[in-house]
Amino acid sequence: MIRKLEKNKKRRNIQPDEYKTQMADASNIVEFDNLCTYFFTDTGTVKAVDGVSFSVPQGSTVGVVGESGCGKSVTSLSLMRLVQGPAGQIVSGQIRYNRADGAVDMVKLPIEEVQKIRGNEIAMIFQEPMTSLNPVFTVGSQIDEAITLHNPRMPEEEAKKRSIDMLKLVGIANPEGVYKNYPHELSGGMRQRVMIAMALSCDPRLIIADEPTTALDVTIQAQILDLLRSLKDKVDASIMLITHDLGVVAEMADFVIVMYAGRVIETGTAREIYLNPQHPYTVGLLQAKPQVHREVDRLYSIPGQVPSPVNMPSWCFFKDRCEKRFDKCDGDYPPMFQLSPTHLVACWLCEGRGAE
Numbered sequence: 001m002i003r004k005l006e007k008n009k010k011r012r013n014i015q016p017d018e019y020k021t022q023m024a025d026a027s028n029i030v031e032f033d034n035l036c037t038y039f040f041t042d043t044g045t046v047k048a049v050d051g052v053s054f055s056v057p058q059g060s061t062v063g064v065v066g067e068s069g070c071g072k073s074v075t076s077l078s079l080m081r082l083v084q085g086p087a088g089q090i091v092s093g094q095i096r097y098n099r100a101d102g103a104v105d106m107v108k109l110p111i112e113e114v115q116k117i118r119g120n121e122i123a124m125i126f127q128e129p130m131t132s133l134n135p136v137f138t139v140g141s142q143i144d145e146a147i148t149l150h151n152p153r154m155p156e157e158e159a160k161k162r163s164i165d166m167l168k169l170v171g172i173a174n175p176e177g178v179y180k181n182y183p184h185e186l187s188g189g190m191r192q193r194v195m196i197a198m199a200l201s202c203d204p205r206l207i208i209a210d211e212p213t214t215a216l217d218v219t220i221q222a223q224i225l226d227l228l229r230s231l232k233d234k235v236d237a238s239i240m241l242i243t244h245d246l247g248v249v250a251e252m253a254d255f256v257i258v259m260y261a262g263r264v265i266e267t268g269t270a271r272e273i274y275l276n277p278q279h280p281y282t283v284g285l286l287q288a289k290p291q292v293h294r295e296v297d298r299l300y301s302i303p304g305q306v307p308s309p310v311n312m313p314s315w316c317f318f319k320d321r322c323e324k325r326f327d328k329c330d331g332d333y334p335p336m337f338q339l340s341p342t343h344l345v346a347c348w349l350c351e352g353r354g355a356e
């Protein structure tokens, strides 16, 4: 009896920690599984992310697309555990991240461990680089710092050399000069290149780029996208590219996740989404795609408004804006219908369609 208890105790001791988990598919770097992140405000509960599931396969680029306010940033901030509490909270779901030594659930991982992952294994590039760069330090000293933070034993000279290499890698023509510059001495496009250099300097396994070109003018946008595209082949990292602009992900992404009002409404390979979009919202986004060389004030021309995030209906959230709605749409929220192993659509029009 005692021996049995001992045995059980031993077995309990080797039970994995609560945050250790299994990936559904080991070839993924991240798996979002039914993630719900809510903001508890005075006016009600904002269901910013409401049951989001998708995966980022190792080495791939996944585009996360949808109109402003649909929960793209909150999804990636949840992964980095940067949602602002106490109002903002991850209320349920898992975010499985495949670390080199085994998978962890980022939702449950102790914050000290999350801090080791941030900027080291997972790097973020934001929309407005000026807010992430410190105005009182030179560009070079900031990249050096990012490098030495993660390689504390690296000699100063070597860190400097690596910083300059990084500036070269992101297409800066006079890296030694820019190394000595202060952020305000650079243009918006150059600052974004510096941010990308900083993000890459720690050799991340996953890069999250949240609207990396939105604050830039059209020609510079195209240059930064070219840069990201070329880096994709040079660095051995997976990329999560967040944007409201389907055109931006068109040439870069392997997979596309379309979000609407806190939920994923269509996923597929880039080909499936561009050549065979099925959700009327995705079709609308593609039609509303801003044309290159044409200034646009309004990015989208899908009529109507997103329902209030504090008071979502029990039926399809897009129904009131949808030209294709039919009687079924008054019923329950549609489940994800699977059209191919990669193509899933939450729309009643796809019911019974099965594999393509």
Ligand SMILES: Nc1ncnc2c1ncn2[C@@H]1O[C@H](COP(=O)(O)OP(=O)(O)O)[C@@H](O)[C@H]1O
Residues within 6 Å of the ligand: 039, 041, 046, 047, 048, 049, 066, 067, 068, 069, 070, 071, 072, 073, 074, 075, 084, 087, 088, 309
């Ligand atoms: N700190 C916050 N407090 C309350 N609501 C928030 C907060 N941050 C984001 N939200 C809400 O969450 C929803 C999703 O926001 P977000 O992820 O930033 O959208 P996106 O990045 O797709 O433009 C929006 O309705 C937004 O108003």
Ligand SMILES: [Mg+2]
Residues within 6 Å of the ligand: 072, 073, 074, 210, 211
């Ligand atoms: Mg955002």
